[in-house]
Amino acid sequence: MEWFKKAKEGLARQEKKEIPDGLWSKCTACGEIIYTKQLEANCWICPNCRFHFRIASQKYINMILDDGALEECDANLESLDPLKFKDSKKYPDRIKAAQAKSGLKDAVVAGLGSINGIKISFAIMDFNFVGGSMGSVVGEKIARAIERSLEHNIPLIIVSCSGGARMQEGILSLMQLAKTSALLAILHQKQIPYISVLTNPTTAGVMASYASLGDVIIAEPQALLGFAGPRVIQQTIGQELPPGFQSSEFFLEKGFLDKIVDRSQLRDTLTLLLKYFQR
């Protein structure tokens, strides 16, 4: 059970887990000090405890796609502020700050690429942008990624990383679950493969829509997954959650995942699956 404890510790402290630009990085799960170049060569996986550091979407693209090349589509879609939403910050200001911080227009990057020569429609979420939350832009870009699969008759791969629907766009965010899932029904009917990859964390609205609808669902080790957040569940039931609850390993055990794959093995695993699914 020692191993579960590590996972939990890593998950609990995820907020501080920005990757430092320095020469040395400290693993947030086991505390190991790692030479950053070595970490990078190791797909940002701790060589000591296999903890997967959270990485920017571009790093992922470099690792998975042939030549790290994505022919990006719909890059210029941007959020509006249909609700005139304001909490401690106005929503447009929050978007601007997130854009400046991440260098992205919103929380998903999508386009066309290939994996070992197999052409795919690809989308990847980025937690750096308002917690990877799904508003109209994310929903629309995922919808268009599904439509590109349909149009070109090529497999779809979505790498998810999200705390759920974006509250600041209210009901419009909720309806992105419906929009993306409805299009996946068509993809399903056309028998086009869809592989869903879950990274830490994938929860709530994203998990309750396209992330759960893959023909095959793969997760990184020790990722936090699920519908409700652990804090909400803890408050509801008024007791401590069991160790390892809602981790990738937990959901594999419960039958909701097909496989847990180390990031370093992901490209090979995807290739194999894509080949099996070719007609």
Place this chain on the structure above:
Amino acid sequence: MQDKLCLEFERPILELEKKISDMRDFAAGSNIQLSEEISSLQSKVNKMREEIFSSLTRWQKVQLARHPRRPHTLDYIELMTTDFIEIHGDRYFADDKALVGGFAKLEGRPVLIVGQQKGRDTKQKLLRNFGMMHPEGYRKALRLFKLAEKFNKPIVILIDTPGAYPGIGAEERGQAEAIARNLREMAVLTVPIVIVIIGEGASGGALGIGIGDKIFMLEYSWYSVISPEGCSAILWRDAAQAPQAAEALKLTADDLMDLQIVDKIVKEPPGGAHNDYKSMATSVKNEIVSALDELQTLPQDQLLQNRLMKFRRMGVFRIAED
């Protein structure tokens, strides 16, 4: 009226109504003529109700949607339909009593009717889990939808839930998967689906049985990506800011009409649905029947294409020039 059975802003109306009914009782038991006083008080109470209800805040509407005396799914089934036969269980795990469903006749027309049930007293509330479904509830709903499809019966769905249940068992049994699967499957069910939000429409818990061809909202219902309390706890780090969160979330029937998410608002009786179950149920029934009339004339491929496009176009964004 017991305190807990009425809302703060309803109190002045109820007090005045009590006065009127006392005067009626008094007049009935004596020879004193009070009809003039009574009718003047009656018009006063009507005016007061109109004033209060014409300027309700979003938070007050949320409270009306949760009113302890608000009609629930089984009330509507009883008042709108005949020959209801309930169907139970998801055939995998259990019968989720937070969701009721079965076949019934709506003005003689056979339909499948399904909805979340909240429960009125403590015992019933616990039995119904306050209208919060587990994965087996979503799977039960899907099983019923597939039955309706198999026997070519239209589907009527009444939504009234504070959310899908967040618990250990719910996660273990795949709450997210159950909801996601419903979203995908409902999008391509080959029979017409009419949805009415009768009370609370909280997030994925509501949407998990909420894909259809027509979506109606009662005047004092709400539908949102998150409950005001949940939003307030996350964004304001304090659940007490729920009234403010309700304003920000734009979750009322009027808001959702403006955002082009729902097709129609069903007006409630003066003072809200709980004041007149019968007329409320009649209005809901009439809307459902006329929607079904319209949908049942459509060829199946048109029905499905329309449903897909209905959700496909939802979302507000811009395409930047640079």
